[in-house]
Amino acid sequence: MYNDIIAFIRSTFNEPKAFIPLHAPVFTGNEKAYLNECIDTTFVSSVGKFVDRFEEMVAGYTGARKAVVCVNGTNALHLALLLAGVAYNDEVITQPLTFIATANAISYCGAHPVFMDVDKDTMGLSPAKVREWLSTHAEIRNGGCFNKTTRRRIKACVPMHTFGHPVHLDELMLLCREYHIELVEDAAESLGSFYKGKHTGTFGCVGVLSFNGNKTITTGGGGMLLFNDEKLAAHAKHLTTQAKVPHRWEFVHDEIGYNYRMPNINAALGCAQMEKINEFVADKRDLAQRYIDFFKDKDMDFFVEPKECSSNYWLNVVILKNREERDHFLTETNDSGVMTRPIWQLMNRLPMFKACQRGDLSNAEWFEERVVNLPSSIRL
Ligand SMILES: *Cc1c(COP(=O)(O)O)cnc(C)c1O
Numbered sequence: 001m002y003n004d005i006i007a008f009i010r011s012t013f014n015e016p017k018a019f020i021p022l023h024a025p026v027f028t029g030n031e032k033a034y035l036n037e038c039i040d041t042t043f044v045s046s047v048g049k050f051v052d053r054f055e056e057m058v059a060g061y062t063g064a065r066k067a068v069v070c071v072n073g074t075n076a077l078h079l080a081l082l083l084a085g086v087a088y089n090d091e092v093i094t095q096p097l098t099f100i101a102t103a104n105a106i107s108y109c110g111a112h113p114v115f116m117d118v119d120k121d122t123m124g125l126s127p128a129k130v131r132e133w134l135s136t137h138a139e140i141r142n143g144g145c146f147n148k149t150t151r152r153r154i155k156a157c158v159p160m161h162t163f164g165h166p167v168h169l170d171e172l173m174l175l176c177r178e179y180h181i182e183l184v185e186d187a188a189e190s191l192g193s194f195y196k197g198k199h200t201g202t203f204g205c206v207g208v209l210s211f212n213g214n215k216t217i218t219t220g221g222g223g224m225l226l227f228n229d230e231k232l233a234a235h236a237k238h239l240t241t242q243a244k245v246p247h248r249w250e251f252v253h254d255e256i257g258y259n260y261r262m263p264n265i266n267a268a269l270g271c272a273q274m275e276k277i278n279e280f281v282a283d284k285r286d287l288a289q290r291y292i293d294f295f296k297d298k299d300m301d302f303f304v305e306p307k308e309c310s311s312n313y314w315l316n317v318v319i320l321k322n323r324e325e326r327d328h329f330l331t332e333t334n335d336s337g338v339m340t341r342p343i344w345q346l347m348n349r350l351p352m353f354k355a356c357q358r359g360d361l362s363n364a365e366w367f368e369e370r371v372v373n374l375p376s377s378i379r380l
Helices: 003-012 031-041 049-062 073-083 100-108 127-137 169-179 230-240 264-274 277-295 323-335 362-370
Strands: 066-070 091-094 112-115 138-141 144-147 154-158 182-186 206-210 223-227 316-319 371-374
Touching (some): 003 323, 049 264, 066 073, 066 230, 073 154, 073 206, 073 223, 100 112, 127 169, 169 182, 277 316, 323 362
Parallel strands (some): 091 154, 154 182
């Protein structure tokens, strides 16, 4: 039934028989040279020139004033929330349609996720739905936002740019300002995605990128914090390095810190990958355009970037009619060696988040039943 799609994907990836993964990394630049340099100089660990260079390259590309590397995106999110002031027993608004890391990071702070719906045109947090919920559930007291039912403080809001598609940031920023809530962007999937010409992850007080093996660029494992506030960035750096106060020999630590700093060897990979970022994003957008052209006269909807946005199309999305058709599509494509995958189960269905507060989630539920990711690797 889906033979034409399978044939199209195989010809697009120039792969007549072998398995086609969802997203594979490509190393065609200076990766080996930089890794060898780390080994030859013995600078493989948390000190070395690639760490600083990688931060500068990402800051330059995204337009953030400062970027701070972390061991992975999940602990970058944890730190981002701490830096936004999220504390024990606070509430944090986020979308249930996300990868587990978003909700886990909120839990690491001892805070409670509150799940709000996504928009149909972005698959990300809906400002309208959040506004509606806040208007009945929240009140402003002592310069902070509080949940009228639980009496807890609502400290932050974490939208996620699903599969690289930017959420409605102008509306979210306005809402957060009105309600005294900090905006923390989970931009783990959206390196190379721009909202009205500005890079995702640079709109709130802090944004988070991931460089896991399946992301747009990879450092093996890795993450990055993006800041416009240099003081906050300096504090982030301090926290990633066990909050050690610089001294020639004494071990002085002035708060509880973390060992979240990315090693030089991973940053070396990151520098080589960042040298190719424009090529990578252009290639991914070209692939998406091919999918768009292919699905034009098909009875299936290919998900396109939101208005006024330029998406990295990290993972391409096709929307099936219902769960049954989705499962049929997943079976047929995976049986033919073309990897496809459904979207995540909603966070509120998982045992550890079942009891969390939530608003109306009808759009998230609609996507959960219908979304399938198509092979999205860079073709070189
Ligand atoms: C990949 C990802 C992260 C971070 O994951 P790490 O594997 O820890 O780098 C966070 N949030 C979302 C939505 C992601 O897709």
